[in-house]
Amino acid sequence: MHKSRSVAGTNNKRVTNDMIILGIDTSCDDTCAAIVQDGKRLLSNIVNSQVTVHHEHGGVVPELASREHIRNIVPVVRESLRKAHLTNKDIDAVAVTVGPGLVGALLVGIYFAKAFSYANAIPLLGINHLEGHILSIFLEEKSPPFPFIALTVSGGHTNIYHVRDFGDYTVLGKTLDDAAGEAFDKIAKLLELGYPGGPVIEKLAAAGRPDAIGFPRAYLSKASLDFSFSGLKTAVALYFRKWCDHQPKENKIKIADIAASFQAAVVDVLVDKVVAATTRVGVNSVVLAGGVARNTYLRSRLQSVMAQKGIDLFIPGPEFCTDNGAMIAVAGYHRWTRGEGDDLTLDARSRFPVDQA
Numbered sequence: 001m002h003k004s005r006s007v008a009g010t011n012n013k014r015v016t017n018d019m020i021i022l023g024i025d026t027s028c029d030d031t032c033a034a035i036v037q038d039g040k041r042l043l044s045n046i047v048n049s050q051v052t053v054h055h056e057h058g059g060v061v062p063e064l065a066s067r068e069h070i071r072n073i074v075p076v077v078r079e080s081l082r083k084a085h086l087t088n089k090d091i092d093a094v095a096v097t098v099g100p101g102l103v104g105a106l107l108v109g110i111y112f113a114k115a116f117s118y119a120n121a122i123p124l125l126g127i128n129h130l131e132g133h134i135l136s137i138f139l140e141e142k143s144p145p146f147p148f149i150a151l152t153v154s155g156g157h158t159n160i161y162h163v164r165d166f167g168d169y170t171v172l173g174k175t176l177d178d179a180a181g182e183a184f185d186k187i188a189k190l191l192e193l194g195y196p197g198g199p200v201i202e203k204l205a206a207a208g209r210p211d212a213i214g215f216p217r218a219y220l221s222k223a224s225l226d227f228s229f230s231g232l233k234t235a236v237a238l239y240f241r242k243w244c245d246h247q248p249k250e251n252k253i254k255i256a257d258i259a260a261s262f263q264a265a266v267v268d269v270l271v272d273k274v275v276a277a278t279t280r281v282g283v284n285s286v287v288l289a290g291g292v293a294r295n296t297y298l299r300s301r302l303q304s305v306m307a308q309k310g311i312d313l314f315i316p317g318p319e320f321c322t323d324n325g326a327m328i329a330v331a332g333y334h335r336w337t338r339g340e341g342d343d344l345t346l347d348a349r350s351r352f353p354v355d356q357a
């Protein structure tokens, strides 16, 4: 279907018909570019994190994120090519996140991808960021059979999907307010632990007792697979205020107990709703993805519950859980094999439900 060319190194004469895709993601605070062959084989994966820029603000500042992406996009793509021992000419298509995300940030990646596609006369593929997270598992050696349930938990989204095939997704549940990662970030800010909140809360929680404080679990209606974390956030804030008033007097509850009890409240709801989803649609495989999937407490709790139920659990490696260009290249590959593609009118979509991808 497309040309044969030499890949992987200037002296390497290996000729392949495999599709090599450059994947770009600038949806939030990481400038990401990766190169993936045949929707599976990772050739390079570069992530330039802006954590130090946003850390002092306790969260992502959209204008600063856009400015950093502008500064970083060219060196990051160049590095992805260098690491893969490739040049522009070896790339068969460019896939880029179009949403959901911060519009100003998304536009940097989109305009770069348009220029790259035009200059190299290769296809342009606009990708839904959440589809990228769902498909990140296909970068691993062991990938799930269809159909499966996917729980994507990130800074902006908490969703449960029924995944029937590449490009065939039904949303079974979503957050009605804060995303799980956002709750971690907000609680970390409250406890003055910095940004991003997930890793610092997890570290602190390891020294605390998950059952020390009975924070609320919002299950909503019994049949609901939706989430709500704003009530939990308020409960932790109120508790913390009272707790501070009693410091440094004898207090049996430590700050690590607050972190551990908060984490347990989030994880309990996530695990229970995933179990309910597998029962509802009758699948034997579950995928956990997104930045919060790096959380070892969540990973191990889900692992043990799924093992009890005889359901196979698939979790991408940590580098594929948080935002990356590789998952965008994977999603691009499958769009391309379906004969889909975009033209230069491609635009950013701050809101972009995955079932419209």
Ligand code: KG4
Pocket: 028, 153, 154, 155, 156, 157, 180, 181, 182, 184, 185, 196, 197, 198, 199, 202, 290, 291, 292, 293, 294, 295, 296, 321, 322, 323
């Ligand atoms: O997927 P991601 O990189 O970006 C979005 O698409 O939002 O997810 C980032 C989110 C942040 O909210 C961060 O606090 C959270 O993932 N996160 C974690 C952990 N590592 C990152 N949350 C809990 N535990 C972690 N270890």
Ligand code: ZN
Pocket: 129, 133, 154, 155, 290, 291, 322, 323
């Ligand atoms: Zn993400």
